[in-house]
Amino acid sequence: MKEFDIIERFFNQKCHQRKDVIHGIGDDCAITRVPEGLNLAITTDTLISGVHFPIDTPPEAIAHKALAVNLSDLAAMGAEPAWYSLSLSLPEVDENWLEAFSTSLFELSRYYSIQLIGGDTVQGPLSVTITAHGFVPNESPLTRSGAKPGDMIYVSGTLGDAGVGLDIQKGKLIASEHCVQYLINRLYYPSPRLLAGTALRRIASSCIDLSDGLIRDIQHVLKASECGARIQVDKLPLSVALKESVDVEDAYSYALGAGDDYELLFTVSEENKGTLDIALANANISATCIGHITGIKQKLELRFEDQPYQSLRSGFEHFS
The missing domain is CATH 3.90.650.10 (PurM-like C-terminal domain)
Known part of the structure; x- marks a missing residue:
């Protein structure tokens, strides 16, 4: 199974759809729309086998955690999730692994109404990189820098x-x-x-x-x-x-x-x-x-x- 076959079978067909995505998977770039009055919050996390998760971790858990840790970053900024991209490095094509991974990924995607809009699939050591985007009102992002004595x-x-x-x-x-x-x-x-x-x-x-x-x-x-x-x-x-x-x-x-x-x-x-x-x-x-x-x-x-x-x-x- 080749790269684009993997994308079409395991990722494109299952993707949750949002109205603010103009062009998603299938073009050289995704094109999205940020609603008026909102800013775009962006975060990226990489999970590497043997570092961020044990080598024998089930694919369902790897997918869930890879997306969840990015959603957690959005939560810390008070942002609401919108879109994400996925870069997946695989040592080999294992269709059962990919089926379990993608099913879990899209279960969490649908729950939080976040859409996969693109990414990359390559051969190499097992790692998952997700970049997630979310919306936060112009005047009220949460940051690390506002704590005051007495808080x-x-x-x-x-x-x-x-x-x-x-x-x-x-x-x-x-x-x-x-x-x-x-x-x-x-x-x-x-x-x-x-x-x-x-x-x-x-x-x-x-x-x-x-x-x-x-x-x-x-x-x-x-x-x-x-x-x-x-x-x-x-x-x-x-x-x-x-x-x-x-x-x-x-x-x-x-x-x-x-x-x-x-x-x-x-x-x-x-x-x-x-x-x-x-x-x-x-x-x-x-x-x-x-x-x-x-x-x-x-x-x-x-x-x-x-x-x-x-x-x-x-x-x-x-x-x-």
Whole structure:
């Protein structure tokens, strides 16, 4: 099977269609229309076999995660998804693999009303690169740079599950049988918090998605906002599955330093707290206050029950 046969059979025919796509798959370039009053948010992520996912990861999970991590970036900017392009490198043509991959990809595409508009397919080591586009109102994008001293720090969902799932998958950890699938699914099938992102527009002062671990990612907010933070480690939200699978010290270590959660970390001023509570309740979004922003430039303090705390993990970083 040749390149264009792969594109036509597994990608073009299944593609979700949007009215703002003038020309999609099949031309040298895609042509799209940005609605008046909106700006275009663009993000790119690459997932490489053996680095971002274990070699034996199911194709359904690879497809879901590849798109979900880009959607998570859009969520962190308060953007609504519109289109994406896909660059897929394959060591060989495996029709069963491609069928499972493309089916999962388009299930998530349809759920979030995002259309595949082009890309590339090549032979090489297994990797997936997606560039996603979304719309954000002109006057209200979320950024990393707006946090102010006194702002409260929140995270959505629970933290550390994907890190435990990865160690289970690698055979480094044996967890309670009834927790295993939940934790591995949190690794394989992250849930981009797009509804939370749009709800936080005009409420949050800053926002970032948690891909490399809380400790690593909050540093980006502190650098961009030129401030510091104090995190109450004992306030970190932990799932029942995580707490049943590891001891307390390890649970907080995973929550602080393990990557792949794809939850949102955001800051909110005291005067916006009431508005936040209403917005979260109306959207049925779970979020937990875990600390506050300080005026000490780029200093991150960890506290456990008001005592200094030292984390065993510092997060993931390429080329470290």
